Amino acid sequence: MYLFITNNGYTMVAPFNEKRVTMRIRITCLTNDSVGMEGFFWGEHGVSYLIETGGRYLLFDTGSSWDVLHHNLLQLKLNVNDISYVVLSHGHYDHTGGLMGVLSQARHPTIVADPLLFNRKVSRNSETGEMRETGIPHSRAQVEALADLHLTIEPVEVLPGVTVTGRIPRLTNFEPTPPHMLTEMEGRLEPDLLLDDRSMVVDLGDRLVLLSGCCHSGLINTLLYVETMFGKPLAAVAGGIHLNGAKPERIERTIEALQTHFQPDLLYFNHCTGLEATAALMNVFGERVKPFLVGTVLEYE
Numbered sequence: 001m002y003l004f005i006t007n008n009g010y011t012m013v014a015p016f017n018e019k020r021v022t023m024r025i026r027i028t029c030l031t032n033d034s035v036g037m038e039g040f041f042w043g044e045h046g047v048s049y050l051i052e053t054g055g056r057y058l059l060f061d062t063g064s065s066w067d068v069l070h071h072n073l074l075q076l077k078l079n080v081n082d083i084s085y086v087v088l089s090h091g092h093y094d095h096t097g098g099l100m101g102v103l104s105q106a107r108h109p110t111i112v113a114d115p116l117l118f119n120r121k122v123s124r125n126s127e128t129g130e131m132r133e134t135g136i137p138h139s140r141a142q143v144e145a146l147a148d149l150h151l152t153i154e155p156v157e158v159l160p161g162v163t164v165t166g167r168i169p170r171l172t173n174f175e176p177t178p179p180h181m182l183t184e185m186e187g188r189l190e191p192d193l194l195l196d197d198r199s200m201v202v203d204l205g206d207r208l209v210l211l212s213g214c215c216h217s218g219l220i221n222t223l224l225y226v227e228t229m230f231g232k233p234l235a236a237v238a239g240g241i242h243l244n245g246a247k248p249e250r251i252e253r254t255i256e257a258l259q260t261h262f263q264p265d266l267l268y269f270n271h272c273t274g275l276e277a278t279a280a281l282m283n284v285f286g287e288r289v290k291p292f293l294v295g296t297v298l299e300y301e
Contacts, residue, residue, distance in 0.1 A: 023053055023054055023160065023161065023301070024053065024299065024300065024301040025051065025052070025053045025161065025162070025202055025204070025209075025299070025300045025301075026050075026051070026052040026053070026297055026298070026299045026300075027049055027050070027051050027202070027209070027211060027238070027297070027298040027299075028049060028050045028052075028076065028078070028295075028296070028297045029047070029048075029049055029270065029292050029293060029294055029295065029296045029297075030048040030049060030050055030063070030069055030072050030073060030076070030078075030294065031043075031044060031046055031047055031048035031061075031062075031063030031064075031068055031069050031072060031098070031294060032046075032047050032270045032271055032292065032293055032294050033045050033046070033047075033270065033271055034270065034291070034293055034294075035293055035294045035295070036291075036293045036294070036295065036296075038295075039075060039294075039295055040075055041071075041072050041075055041293075041294040041295055042068045042071050042072060042294075043068075043294060044063060044064045044065060044068045044094075045064055045094050045271075046061070046063040046064040046065075046093075046094030046095060046097065046271070047061050047063060047094075047095065047213060047214075047239065047240055047270065047271045048060070048061045048062050048063040048069055048095075048098065049061065049211060049239075050078060050080075050083075051159070051162060051200070051202070051211075053159055053160065053161065053162060054159070054160055056084050056159050057080075057082050057083040057084060058083060058084060058085045058086075058087060058158055058159055058162060059080060059083050059085070059086045059087070059102060059109075060086075060087045060089065060200055060211065060213065061087070061088060061089050061095040061096070061213050062086070062088075062095065062096055062097065062098035062099045062101075062102050063094065063095070063097060063098045064093060064094045064097040064098065065097050065098055065101075066097075066098040066100065066101020066102065066104075067101075068098070069098040069101065069102070070098075070101060072294055072295075075295070076295060079105065080102050080105050080106050081105055081106060081107065082106075082107070083102075083106050083109050084109055084110065084158075084159070085109055085110050085111070085112055085158045085159070086099065086102060086103075086106070086109050086110075086111045086112070086147065087111075087112045087113070087158060087164050087198075087200065088111065088112070088113040088117060088136075088213075089197060089198055089199065089212070089213025089214060090113075090114070090117075090194060090196045090197045090198070090213060090214065090216060091113075091114075091116065091117045091118065091119060091121055091135050091136045091196050092121060092134055092135065092136075092214070093133075093134055093135060093136065093137050095213050095214065096117075096136040096137070096138070097137055099136070099138055099143065100138050100142060100143075100146075103143070103146035103147055104146070106146075106147075108146065108147060108148065109147055109148070110147065110148045110149075110150050110158075111143065111147045111148065111149050111150065112150045112151075112152070112156055112158055112164050113149075113150075113151055113196070114151060114152070114153060114166075114167065114195065114196035114197075114198065115151040115152070115153065115196075116183075116195060116196040117136060117151060117196060118135075118136060118139070118140045119135065119183050119184060119185070119196075120133075120135050120183065120184035121133070121134045121135035121136075121181070121182070121183050121184075121192060122134055122135070122181075122182050122183075122184075122189065123180055123181055123182070124180050124182055125180070126179075126180055131182075134181070135183075152166065153166050153167040154166045154167075155229065161202060161203040161204070162200065162201075162202055162203075163200070163201045163203065163229075164198055164199075164200060164201075165198045165199050165200070165201060165222065165225060165226065165229070166198055167195055167196075167198065168197065168198065168199070168217035168218075168221055168222050168225045169221065169224075169225055170193075170217065170218070170221055171221055171224055172218055172220050172221050172224075172253075174218075174220075174249060174250050174253045174254075175217070175218025175219075175220060175221055175250065175254075177191070177192065177193055177194050177216060178245075179191060181194065194216035194217070197213070197214065197215070197216040197217045198213075198217075199211060199212040199213065199215060199217075199222050199226075199239070200212075201226055201229070201230065202300075203230065203232070204235055204300055206232065206233075207232055207233050207234060207235035207265075208226065208230055208232050208233070208234050208235060209234070209235050209236045209237075209238065209298070209300070210222065210223065210226055210234065210236070210237045210238065210239075210264075211238050211239050212237075212238070212239035212240060212241060213239060213240060213271075214240045214241075214242050214271065214272050215239065215240060215241040215242050216242055219237070219241045219242075219243075219254055219258075220253075220254055220257045220258075223237070223257075223262050227262075233263070233264075234262055234263070234264035234265065235264070235265050235266065235300070236264060236265060236266040236267070236268060236298065237258075237262075237264045237266075237267050237268070237269075238267075238268035238269070238270075238292055238298065239268070239269070239270065239271065239292065240269070240270055240271030240272040240273055241254075241269060241272070241273050241277070242272045242273070243272075243273055243274045243276075243277035244272050244273065244274030244275075244277070245274060246274065246276075246277060251276065251277050251280050252280075254277075255280060255281060255284050258281075258285075259284060259285075264288075265288065266288050266290060267281060267285060267288055267289045267290065268290050268291070268292035268296070268298065269281065269289065269291075269292060270291065270292040270293065
């Protein structure tokens with residue numbers, strides 16, 4: 001099997017000693033906080049990815065706005081007209097903000113997400129106490145008018161070999177959710193454990209690709225769960241892993257688990273990973289750490 005990595009026209013080919021799989025899978029980063037020096041992409045806080053396999057299309061998250069997502073789709077000569085599914089990693093605005101624009105173009109796709117998707121979410125400033133709305137900026141009624149909702153806590157195979165994790169058990173003692181994140185439950189604001197967080201798993205046959213939105217569950221919690229689900233080694237871990245602002249101990253223990261237990265071949269991080277964590281990862285894994293900027297395509301066959 002070969003992994004083709006294209007970013008703004010540049011291609012690398014890395015062979016793996018694995019049994020070949022019969023289908024091609026492409027994962028394209030459509031929206032991210034950062035863009036490369038080539039091309040005319042726009043960046044914004046948030047992520048969105050297009051997954052293509054077997055002539056079918058899936059959108060994972062929609063970034064903060066349709067304007068940026070639509071612009072980048074045009075630059076990539078892509079569209080969302082034929083997507084079958086929209087998977088939402090969780091209910092924050094930077095992963096759901098472009099949803100209504102997507103639904104205005106798509107043909108009544110199915111949305112897969114957690115039942116807590118539409119719960120109110122806020123961020124509280126620890127110094128001033130100021131509250132900022134951070135949840136999905138669309139109502140359930142708006143979304144249901146243009147899509148079918150499949151809200152579940154269970155894993156779902158949405159396309160052949162492409163699975164949504166569902167809710168992720170919290171097993172580690174070093175991956176807490178930030179205390180400033182709150183959610184409304186039964187009319188009261190409470191600490192948000194972000195139980196609605198989920199990731200995507202692409203099964204290549206002998207290996208897996210984990211694609212995360214924010215990984216609020218914790219990268220190691222997520223990988224432990226995926227390990228119980230599939231029991232296969234990792235070709236790549238990609239996406240945001242929410243180590244921005246994390247304590248050094250959490251970064252160190254995350255790297256230790258990646259290095260000694262999970263041992264992914266390649267790492268493609270973006271969005272909420274954070275500069276300190278990215279630098280620490282590069283110090284340990286070297287060239288196995290790659291940027292996952294807008295326009296980057298991970299292609300497997």
